[in-house]
Amino acid sequence: MEKKSEIRNRVEETLSSLDDIQRATPGHFFYTRLQGRLMRQRKNIWEKITSFISQPVIAISVSCVVILFNVLILIQNDQTPNISDRVENNLADEYLQIITFYEAENP
Amino acid sequence: MNDWSLLEQLKEGDEAAFKQVVDTWQDMVYNTAMGIVQSAEDAEDVAQEVFVQVYQSIHSFKGESKLSTWLYRITITKSLDHERKKKRKKRSGLIRTLFGKDDDEVAELPDFNHPGVSLENKEKAGVLLKAVASLPENQRIAFTLNKLEGLSYQEISEIMENSISSVESLLHRAKANLRKNLEDFYKAQ
Numbered sequence A: 001m002e003k004k005s006e007i008r009n010r011v012e013e014t015l016s017s018l019d020d021i022q023r024a025t026p027g028h029f030f031y032t033r034l035q036g037r038l039m040r041q042r043k044n045i046w047e048k049i050t051s052f053i054s055q056p057v058i059a060i061s062v063s064c065v066v067i068l069f070n071v072l073i074l075i076q077n078d079q080t081p082n083i084s085d086r087v088e089n090n091l092a093d094e095y096l097q098i099i100t101f102y103e104a105e106n107p
Numbered sequence B: 001m002n003d004w005s006l007l008e009q010l011k012e013g014d015e016a017a018f019k020q021v022v023d024t025w026q027d028m029v030y031n032t033a034m035g036i037v038q039s040a041e042d043a044e045d046v047a048q049e050v051f052v053q054v055y056q057s058i059h060s061f062k063g064e065s066k067l068s069t070w071l072y073r074i075t076i077t078k079s080l081d082h083e084r085k086k087k088r089k090k091r092s093g094l095i096r097t098l099f100g101k102d103d104d105e106v107a108e109l110p111d112f113n114h115p116g117v118s119l120e121n122k123e124k125a126g127v128l129l130k131a132v133a134s135l136p137e138n139q140r141i142a143f144t145l146n147k148l149e150g151l152s153y154q155e156i157s158e159i160m161e162n163s164i165s166s167v168e169s170l171l172h173r174a175k176a177n178l179r180k181n182l183e184d185f186y187k188a189q
Helices: A002-015 A030-053 A056-079 A083-105 B003-011 B015-037 B040-060 B067-091 B094-099 B102-107 B119-132 B137-148 B153-160 B164-188
Strands: none
Touching: A002 B119, A002 B164, A030 A056, A030 B015, A030 B040, B003 B015, B003 B040, B003 B067, B015 B040, B015 B067, B015 B137, B040 B067, B067 B137, B067 B153, B119 B137, B119 B164, B137 B153, B137 B164, B153 B164
16 A cells, blocks of 8 residues: 555656756757758759769760750751752752743744 | 748748747757657757758748747657657667567667756656657657647647647646556556
8 A cells, every 4th residue: 555655656756857847958059060961961962963964874865865866957957958959949940941041032 | 030021031041040040949949859759869860850951941831830830840740750760770670570579669768868857856757758758659749848848738739730629638648658657667666
């Protein structure tokens, strides 16, 4: 019986042991350490991007895409007749017509 | 500087505003984290993670609650994440997965002395905090906010997004569980 009440008292004392607790505070220069952490995080982001881009698979794939794109443009340019060529051909045709007409008029 | 103008300056990336936030609330964040993770080193780590998140995601804060409420929520989330990571690391040990039980983790908690406890209460507070660590999460959060941060039921309900009666119920159950754990502990001595 006594032991029970003793235990109960100890329990209640223990439950009250945090009643006058003060706030814990971080060490000095917390903000300085935080700034260091933020700076490391920013560097890490750039490191991640550059290391991703510099992976051989990525670099080769991007290069192939750029080369393919250029080849497609070149092929397209070959197939489409040049405007200046067309103008030249038209002028040549007109000139031939004029010569032929002149020769026809003046045999 | 009131909350509103401080918030606007924070969103613009003003460093002085960020420093003011850190200076104003670092103790609150650190103390709350310490109550949950029960280690000074881990509490510092969590506190830094909280402010890093504030810095990176201030734009997502809509101002519907107080800045302090938002900070408490982030602190609780980060602290619990930290705890879960620690537990996962422990469980991944082969011996523990073969022979360990969940209960063993409480018994293996190192003695924790909260620096804010007076000398005459240190021992009892250490026993109590160990028992708090074994409470279900919500009870543990409510108890920490009430006892270590001195928050009212109203303030706790805003942080935990519960009703006041839910908070009352959580605290009532927490105390009942703690009483039971402590009785068992002292009986075994």
